[in-house]
Amino acid sequence: MFAPKTGKQGTKGDKLIYEENVKTIAFYQKWVIVSTVLNLLVCVLPLFHCSLWDYFWCVFLTCCNLGAWCFMRYVGKPTLNPDGSLVHSGADINSPGSLGDQMKDVVITTSVVQTISCLFSNYLVILWTFIPGRAFYLLWVYIIHPYITSGSGTEGQQDNEGIDPKKQKKQRMKVVRN
Structure with a gap:
């Protein structure tokens, strides 16, 4: 019926981010409380x-x-004026791919593993090893691999990557002459 919107997505205002962060933190607080109480x-x-x-x-x-929950709460902590007005909303926890989003995954995974391992078998704690595995994967994809692969050549090689072969040959001849 309606065509999907194309182009840029609108940015959220600070007040909307603040309200969503408060709701998200309260929701995940309940996850932590329920799984911990059940386990205890x-x-x-x-x-x-x-x-x-x-x-x-x-x-x-x-x-x-x-x-993980306290870190998520810290990341989304707002800055308020003494009169109670909002200065800065904190980081957007619900933004896809953000650090707050990763912490939500940690809380969910840990709560589920905590609940099923206390009810069924402690061997299910092995499922929790997905968290360090995911952390290493994200570290590799976003930090280590780009660091290793960037700047691997000399300056001349980097400059010549986007140039056609004839121009590269001319530049090499010019360098040889000088």
Whole structure:
């Protein structure tokens, strides 16, 4: 019925970013609370026989969950005037590909792993290894690989990349003469 919009996407205002960040942080706070309380209940109730490893994973995953949530809250922290008006909304947590978006993935993955590992089997904690794997992948794609591949040639080679072969030959002859 309606054609999709083409061209640039409009930017969000600071107030809209602030409101979305508050809602997002509150939503993920509930994720952290529910998964942590469920995990602690399973560890504390006498119905379940928990080993030292169960307690270790409970504490470890709770710390990871809280750390990711606190970092997400820190990234989206707004700056307010003393009168309460908004100066800066903080980073947009809901922006695709942003650091806040990555932290949302960490909270979701950790909460799911925490819940299923406490209910079913501690061997499911192995699923949490996807997080460091994803972190390494992002580090490789956005930082390490571009750093390694950029500037690999000399200045003359970089300048000649976009020039046709005849001009390259002329430039080489000119360099040889001088």
